[in-house]
Amino acid sequence: MSKRIFLIVLTILLFYPFSSFAKGKTKLYVFPVHKIRIDKPVKGDVLVIGKDVDVTSNVEGNVSVIGGNISVNARVSGNCVSIGGSVVYGQNGQIKGYEVIIGEGFVKKKMLLLLLNSFFWIITIGFGLYFYGENIKENAFEFADDFMRLFFFGFYALITLSVLSLISFALIKTGIGFVLFALIFIMVFAIYVFSILTLFYFFGDFISKILKIDFPPSVKMILGLVIYQVLKFVPMFGFLAFIILLSASFGATIYSRFGTFKPWFGLHRFWGE
Numbered sequence: 001m002s003k004r005i006f007l008i009v010l011t012i013l014l015f016y017p018f019s020s021f022a023k024g025k026t027k028l029y030v031f032p033v034h035k036i037r038i039d040k041p042v043k044g045d046v047l048v049i050g051k052d053v054d055v056t057s058n059v060e061g062n063v064s065v066i067g068g069n070i071s072v073n074a075r076v077s078g079n080c081v082s083i084g085g086s087v088v089y090g091q092n093g094q095i096k097g098y099e100v101i102i103g104e105g106f107v108k109k110k111m112l113l114l115l116l117n118s119f120f121w122i123i124t125i126g127f128g129l130y131f132y133g134e135n136i137k138e139n140a141f142e143f144a145d146d147f148m149r150l151f152f153f154g155f156y157a158l159i160t161l162s163v164l165s166l167i168s169f170a171l172i173k174t175g176i177g178f179v180l181f182a183l184i185f186i187m188v189f190a191i192y193v194f195s196i197l198t199l200f201y202f203f204g205d206f207i208s209k210i211l212k213i214d215f216p217p218s219v220k221m222i223l224g225l226v227i228y229q230v231l232k233f234v235p236m237f238g239f240l241a242f243i244i245l246l247s248a249s250f251g252a253t254i255y256s257r258f259g260t261f262k263p264w265f266g267l268h269r270f271w272g273e
Helices: 002-014 018-022 104-108 110-145 147-170 175-211 217-231 237-256
Strands: 026-030 036-038 045-049 053-055 063-066 070-072 080-083 087-089 099-102
Touching: 036 045, 045 053, 053 063, 063 070, 070 080, 110 147, 110 175, 110 217, 110 237, 147 175, 147 237, 175 217, 175 237, 217 237
Parallel strands: 026 045, 036 053, 045 063, 053 070, 063 080, 070 087, 080 099
Antiparallel strands: none
16 A cells, blocks of 8 residues: 555656646546556546556647556557556557666565565554654554444545545645645645554554464564565455544544544643543
């Protein structure tokens, strides 16, 4: 998930034309069910997240794909950017702009990607326990204590932040739009990382209680990391379970203010005690 967020932001910041989005000329597909087929001429840009795209008709603009492949079987007047995939040409495929491919090797070497992802989280666990160990524990207790309420709270918070991100993205040409987008991204990324660490501790603590062995916090977090990685290999159920758990831990992180229970910016709490 962290890789996906990073790749999305990387594409937006480096390759994606902001002006076309602001003018409403972009065809945007976010995790569609089926492969996207561009079989009619398009004047504007195409952005696909989480699926392959087959270009069989001319595109007067850029074609960008995150987490998928681009099959070029017609003329693309702009650039073709594939993050985590590849660009292949058909018989009539032609790209007037640049061809940019990032991370194609990682898709073919899933075990390497899994090891790198695990290494990232192990380093993050070390820093998290060293600087915010007690905060993570408090947040995990809050997460387990009021799961359903925090799930809905986190779910609505994610929707709100997504809407704010789209607004700031549409205003990216203005100074305030870029600043707002950067602030929202930093805030969401910080909450996301802390939420994942919360899940690690919760999973590990749950296993510790089942086995009736009081593992050290670091061991609990590593056990949680293993469960987190295993969930990725469970078709459909694993993804849904992760989304539900992440929404609840996201809500717990916002509600508890990263496990500190201190008022945001000195303001008093308006819900609960």
